[in-house]
Amino acid sequence: MKKRVAHLVGALVxxxxxxxxxxxxxxxxxPTHHPLYMPNANNIHNPALQPPPVCCVPxxxxxAGEPAPVNMAYFGGxxxxxxxxxxxxxxxxxxxxxxxxTPGMPAYDPDGAAARMTAFIQAMGxxxxxxxxxxxxxxxxxxxxxIQNPTNVLGGVWYDDTNPIHDNVSGLELAxxxxxxxxxxxxxxxxxxQFVIAQPQKYNEAGFDGGVGYCAWHDYTxxxxxxxxxxxxxxxxxPYSLNMGQSCGQNSVNTGYYAGKLDGFTIVLGHExxxxxxxxxxxxxxxxxxxxxxxxYSAYENGDKCAWVGYTxxxxxxxxxxxxxxxITGNDGKQYPxxxxxxxxxxxxxxxxxGAGDDLPTG
Amino acid sequence: MPRKLRxxxxxxxxxxxxxxxxxxSTTSVTITSxxxxxxxxxxxxxxxxxxxxxxxxxxxxxxxxxxxxRDGCGTSNDNPHLSIATGTDGGDGCGLIFNAVVGTGxxxxxGAFVDFPSSDGMPxxxxxxxxxxxxxxxxxxxxxxxxxxxxxxxxxxxxxxxLGKATGxxxxxxxxxxxxxxxxIQPSSTLDGSDLQALxxxxxxxxxxxxxxxxxxxxxSFADLPSHAAxxxxxxxxxxxxxxxxxxxxxxxxxxxxxxxxQTPAALxxxxxxxxxxQGFDTSATASQTFTVTK
Numbered sequence: 001m002k003k004r005v006a007h008l009v010g011a012l013v014x015x016x017x018x019x020x021x022x023x024x025x026x027x028x029x030x031p032t033h034h035p036l037y038m039p040n041a042n043n044i045h046n047p048a049l050q051p052p053p054v055c056c057v058p059x060x061x062x063x064a065g066e067p068a069p070v071n072m073a074y075f076g077g078x079x080x081x082x083x084x085x086x087x088x089x090x091x092x093x094x095x096x097x098x099x100x101x102t103p104g105m106p107a108y109d110p111d112g113a114a115a116r117m118t119a120f121i122q123a124m125g126x127x128x129x130x131x132x133x134x135x136x137x138x139x140x141x142x143x144x145x146x147i148q149n150p151t152n153v154l155g156g157v158w159y160d161d162t163n164p165i166h167d168n169v170s171g172l173e174l175a176x177x178x179x180x181x182x183x184x185x186x187x188x189x190x191x192x193x194q195f196v197i198a199q200p201q202k203y204n205e206a207g208f209d210g211g212v213g214y215c216a217w218h219d220y221t222x223x224x225x226x227x228x229x230x231x232x233x234x235x236x237x238x239p240y241s242l243n244m245g246q247s248c249g250q251n252s253v254n255t256g257y258y259a260g261k262l263d264g265f266t267i268v269l270g271h272e273x274x275x276x277x278x279x280x281x282x283x284x285x286x287x288x289x290x291x292x293x294x295x296x297y298s299a300y301e302n303g304d305k306c307a308w309v310g311y312t313x314x315x316x317x318x319x320x321x322x323x324x325x326x327x328i329t330g331n332d333g334k335q336y337p338x339x340x341x342x343x344x345x346x347x348x349x350x351x352x353x354x355g356a357g358d359d360l361p362t363g
Numbered sequence: 364m365p366r367k368l369r370x371x372x373x374x375x376x377x378x379x380x381x382x383x384x385x386x387x388s389t390t391s392v393t394i395t396s397x398x399x400x401x402x403x404x405x406x407x408x409x410x411x412x413x414x415x416x417x418x419x420x421x422x423x424x425x426x427x428x429x430x431x432x433r434d435g436c437g438t439s440n441d442n443p444h445l446s447i448a449t450g451t452d453g454g455d456g457c458g459l460i461f462n463a464v465v466g467t468g469x470x471x472x473x474g475a476f477v478d479f480p481s482s483d484g485m486p487x488x489x490x491x492x493x494x495x496x497x498x499x500x501x502x503x504x505x506x507x508x509x510x511x512x513x514x515x516x517x518x519x520x521x522x523x524x525x526l527g528k529a530t531g532x533x534x535x536x537x538x539x540x541x542x543x544x545x546x547x548i549q550p551s552s553t554l555d556g557s558d559l560q561a562l563x564x565x566x567x568x569x570x571x572x573x574x575x576x577x578x579x580x581x582x583x584s585f586a587d588l589p590s591h592a593a594x595x596x597x598x599x600x601x602x603x604x605x606x607x608x609x610x611x612x613x614x615x616x617x618x619x620x621x622x623x624x625x626q627t628p629a630a631l632x633x634x635x636x637x638x639x640x641x642q643g644f645d646t647s648a649t650a651s652q653t654f655t656v657t658k
Binding site for chain 2: 102103104105112115254256257258259261
């Protein structure tokens with residue numbers, strides 16, 4: 001309890017400091033671009049994986065297992081008001097994509113990871129968890145248009161075994177695959193669409209493979225960063241979480257060997273999807289125009305601020321920290337492990353991690 | 364009912380210790396009616412009687428023994444696993460706990476469980492006619508009372524299902540090579556006949572006076588699962604003019620025969636019936652028969 005009170009007080013102090021600096025929209029981002037990483041549970045402090053701070057306030061690294069305080073601000077870019085998530089399973093059916101099979105499971109998905117991610121996206125719409133993002137908005141012509149929480153956010157699923165994947169794919173190649181997905185699905189409403197490029201066990205993105213220390217990242221295609229790729233595509237690099245075991249969430253919520261084997265997939269995917277909904281522009285500042293949506297002065301988005309809360313690496317136990325990793329009930333009645341999401345409205349407006357069914361007690 | 368009969372046989376103790384692998388089963392199907400090239404009058408036969416034969420692998424009741432195996436101890440390649448094959452284990456005697464004596468009433472428990480997921484022997488057709496039994500043997504500088512907690516979890520239809528938990532205990536014998544700690548788990552009868560896709564045995568050793576709780580492998584630790592030699596889930600699907608079976612209908616199985624009635628297609632001319640049988644995760648080659656519909 002003392003720790004929580006200290007957090008809230010700290011949050012208020014920092015909030016005042018931010019208000020002295022000025023509105024979020026007026027701040028300029030660090031010009032050094034990199035995707036917005038989700039550090040794994042062992043790299044939550046890794047400076048190389050933190051987003052470039054928005055401004056001049058010294059930033060203390062987040063405390064492992066605890067929420068990163070201070071509320072998020074609106075930076076003027078669009079949000080995904082009616083989000084559609086398109087899942088691309090790139091090369092899952094390609095030879096060598098997996099080194100094992102499981103009886104009764106498709107060869108292209110022997111662990112059931114693709115099926116789990118698909119079910120999760122189908123089930124997240126309308127949930128209390130997704131509801132957290134509906135407090136955020138974009139301003140169009142002076143009017144605030146709030147994010148909605150529709151029941152069906154799954155835009156489509158594409159098992160792309162036509163365009164060959166390989167191990168150590170680059171971010172540019174992922175962006176190119178996202179562009180192919182735009183064409184495949186015939187998407188015209190890019191602002192409300194996001195593309196998850198999910199990779200199979202043996203073919204993953206180079207940084208993930210190389211042990212940089214993240215589980216996934218999301219970004220926004222701009223010519224400066226992804227030359228030759230259609231601008232304005234929000235996409236997620238979603239490597240095969242299970243390759244990183246417990247550091248990317250395996251058995252972090254559910255105890256059983258099989259019951260918790262896929263925990264990381266929905267925790268990581270949920271983190272990226274909700275960040276993309278509230279900040280599809282991925283904090284980009286292009287020619288002085290801020291394309292970012294919602295994040296705090298440290299450039300932490302709604303997922304970053306609550307990543308791995310309540311999780312002690314390698315230990316599966318019911319989280320005793322409010323806002324900790326937890327199972328939520330999807331619109332299909334099934335349980336899905338997720339992390340909570342930052343809610344400016346929680347804790348009487350001081351903000352806290354919410355939506356995972358283990359919120360701060362009220363009253 | 365054949366399935367019930369099999370259960371009764373198993374319950375009567377007709378249990379042979381086998382290392383059955385349901386994955387080796389085969390099934391096949393034939394179509395005997397309509398005959399090849401047969402003409403069928405739509406007016407006289409608004410419904411089409413389709414029949415054939417099917418063979419399935421024997422579903423003899425037995426027991427499948429899965430050994431606790433481990434390739435190393437304290438390395439990145441320890442690879443604890445379950446296998447239907449036994450042999451010499453590089454990880455024999457690997458420690459689960461290492462703690463000082465805590466005295467009467469205490470309980471050394473570091474929470475350091477070890478998972479032994481199956482590496483072979485799957486799928487496995489589970490029988491709940493009897494309990495799953497087994498033993499986890501302890502070795503090393505053993506002394507005093509030891510408890511072994513085991514949890515069996517399976518993957519069934521892609522979902523994790525806990526088959527059961529049990530705690531076995533034994534007073535460790537410091538003069539012996541190893542001390543078996545037996546366990547017994549009775550799975551829910553609702554799981555009878557389930558096709559296990561994967562299995563995990565979680566082991567946790569603890570106790571008030573355990574100085575060291577090392578698991579003895581090399582065939583000394585295992586689980587015996589009542590099972591069938593092949594899946595008891597047998598079926599035949601029939602499809603009219605569609606080899607993809609997208610809108611297949613299930614046939615009625617009776618021994619080695621099957622039958623189903625379909626509406627005779629209204630379109631005059633040649634049509635094709637497709638059939639395939641399934642036993643658990645095994646699917647037969649597709650059989651087909653062409654016939655002609657006349658007025």
